[in-house]
Amino acid sequence: MTALFAMVAADHHAIMDLFDEASRHATLALNWQNEHCLVGNYCYRGNARTQLLSQFSLPQGNIIANASAPLSNSELSEQFSAQPAAISNAITGPHTVFTWHNPHKLLFASRDPLNQHALYYGKVGGVTVISSEASFIAKLMPKQPSLNTTALSCWLAGQPNPALCLYNEINTLPLGTSLSVSPQGNVTEHTFWDIDPQNKLAPASDGTYRDMFLDLLKQCVSSHIHPSDSLVVSQMSGGMDSTSITALANELLTEPRSCRALSHLYSHSASCDESDNIKAMYQKLGLVDPIQITVDAGAHRDFMSLYPTDYDSPGTVLSPRYHQECEIIQAAGGHRLLTGNGGDEMCWGHASAYTERLFKGEFGVIAEVLKACKQTGMARWLVARSLFVKPMIPQWLLNSAYALKGYTPSDIPAWLTPEAAKLATDASKITNPFNERKQPVGYARYQALKTTSTYNSVRSYQKVGWQYGIDVAHPFFDPRMAEFSFAVPGKQLIRGPYPKWLLRNAMQNHLPESVCWNVKKVTFDxxxxxxxxxxxxxxxxxxxxxxxxxxxxxxxxxxxxxxxxxxxxxxxxxxxxxxxxxxxxxxxxxxx
Structure with missing residues (x-):
């Protein structure tokens, strides 16, 4: 993966002047151009420049795609001719793509539906610049772009909105959208993918759902393993997400190809230690020569040096720990790192599934929840009140009760000013196709998918990984997986004391029982x-x-x-x- 950019304007000289200015800040490779549009890739990350630009390959025609999976030019051309604004649906896996539609004199820019790669756009003089990094656009502007106080308020509230750029003069492309740009600078966003609340799988047995899910997860993992990969490294903690990805990758890579596990160890925080589960995985899968890194010792105890932030976002941290991992992978001859990121968003489910089941007349769910509380050590009355009592009370009555007590429930931290609190609260209200009262599971999961903070980790690893020629892939963040998880009944995702019930059911023959059915959720608080x-x-x-x-x-x-x-x-x-x-x-x- 390399960073891509495009420049579009009616004046070709203005484009070339800006291209010359950009070359002062980065190593640029011009991939194609015409009278109104210039597209290329760039790198300004030190010694990796020549290596990265030489790895870039350009498909034939006016389609430039930066993808982790092999591309079929015929498929791309066919999709582009039929519906250029949705060309990203023709490419499997994370990617960025630019296409020029000559009859309409429009540049189309897009990336994978779940937004693993960012795209930003802004105006510099008479030129519209689109880039995979906001910093590239900012460096071309005559002065530093001003800060977006709404986006900053969201970060300070602990509720960052990935659809908001931190700069007023730069826009970020929201999840599931592409854009078209005319030489005159008219920018139009197109929604090409979203969750359809009407898409539901026909009722089936647990075994049928399990088999369908396992087959899909195998496809998602397989799409990130190239035939040329002799070695794939997979992050593996002791949790369900990363162990599942590692187990399936290990099955797909038959000798002489191999999968090496990369595990993080904690020497200062016993509650974060998952070494027993990690050892059980080594034994179950027969993993050899695993990579282990102690991540909370020595230099990793210095917060300031451990979390240097990227210009584009406070949550994108270019940690030396990530560099250390990539250096080890590179030295081992690997070019692919798989992670379990996205497992929570796709598989966790939501506690309101128990509430929905009660509303549908499944009264046995009350006993199921009370038993689960005993198994997990949670307070039964507090859980029962939250799941079964409070949802029965009309919202107006709850509001009246809050008013009598003299307070208004809020998730906004006390240190935000009233103005910032309002900005953050308003920005958190996204358009949700699910009804909050009638479809609480879909509503909550959709909100989480659109605003998840996991994208911080995704972008952080990718920005470091591409400096070493390493593709960091997240198989759970696949639109097929998202569509499937929203189409199955909520009971499949969370049941009894087990969130991720469907994932556990699918992986029980692939993982040790102590890992698969562990009710303890390790947090890193x-x-x-x-x-x-x-x-x-x-x-x-x-x-x-x-x-x-x-x-x-x-x-x-x-x-x-x-x-x-x-x-x-x-x-x-x-x-x-x-x-x-x-x-x-x-x-x-x-x-x-």
Whole structure:
């Protein structure tokens, strides 16, 4: 994968002048051009420039695609002729694509439906510039683009919206959309993919759903393994997502091809340790020569050096830990890294599935939930009240009760100013095709899919990986997987004490029982909490910066009080909202 760009304008000289300006900032490769449009790829990441640009191959014709899977020019050309705005549906896997439609004098730009790769666009003079990195566009502008306070408010609230760019003069292409650009600078967005709430699978047995899901997951994994791959590295913690991907990749790679597991070990946070599950996987799969990295020792204890942010986003961190992994993979001769990212979004389900089942007359679900509470150590009355009592109460009555108590429920952290809180709240209201009251499972899962923070990890790994010629792939983030998971009954995704029930049911013959049916969900709160405590002094100095306060977004006194309470308490966990505030302050100081 390399970074792509396009420049579109009515004036060819303006395009070439801007191209010359861009060449001052990056190593550029011009792939094709005509009177109104120039398309190419670039790299400004140090020693990797020549290597990356020489790896790029251009399909015949006016179609330039940057994809992780082999492309069929005939298929692309056929799709382009029929519906150029939706050409990304013709390519399997994450990709970025530019196509020029000569009869209509339009450039079409798109990428995979689930937005694993970003596309940004903006105007520079009379030229419309589209790029896979916002920083490329910003460097061409006569002055630094201004900050988008709505997007910043979302980050500070711990609710970043991937559809919002952090710069007012630069736009980001939302999930499932492509765009067309005319030489006159008219930009139109086209929705080419979305979840259809009417798409439901016919009722079937657990075994039928299991077989369908397993076959689909195998296809998703297989689409990221090339015939030329002699070695594929797969991240493998002890959780369901990464172990499932590793197990299936290991089955697909028969000798002399091989799969090597890459596992993270935690020496300072016992609650994050999954070494027993990892060892069970080694034995079950017969994995040899695994890669193990201790990620919370030595240099990995310095928060500031561990999380340098990218210009495009506070959540895109170019961590030296990722560089270390890529260097190991590169030294082993690998060019492919698989991850379990997306497993939560596709397989977790939602607790409101129990509520839906009760509404449909399945009264046995109450006993099922109470039993699950005992198995997981959760408070039965609190869970029952949340799932079975509160949903029965009309919203107007709940609002009246809140008013009598003198408060309004809010997920917005106290350190946001009222203005920033309103911006974040309004920006979180996305168009949702599911009814919140009648279809709470679909509603909640759709909201999560559109706003998931997992994209931060996806982009971080990809931005580091492409510097080493490594394709970082996430098989769960596949539109086929998303469509399937929204089409099955909620009971298939979460049942009894088991979220990801369908994934567990599908993988029970492929994973050790101790991994597949483990009810303990490992979280990394203690790891991050201890890391924050160990770096309390520099982080407090970081949070004392007044730039966000001067923008009217943060009350510094409240933020610092919350930080002092977190690091001064007896516990070691730190609320995720505080981590978002730290990363946003880190980003604002690093790049602005």
């Amino acid at each position: 203690n790891h991050f909490g201890q890391l924050v405590k160990d770096n309390a002094k520099p982080l407090r100095e970081l949070l004392s910066d007044t730039r966000l306060a001067s923008l009217g977004l943060v009350d510094n006194d409240v933020l610092l009080k919350a930080f002092d309470a977190a690091v001064g308490g007896n516990g070691v966990s730190v609320h995720v909202d505080l981590l978002y505030a730290i990363l946003t302050q880190r980003w604002i100081q690093q790049h602005h």
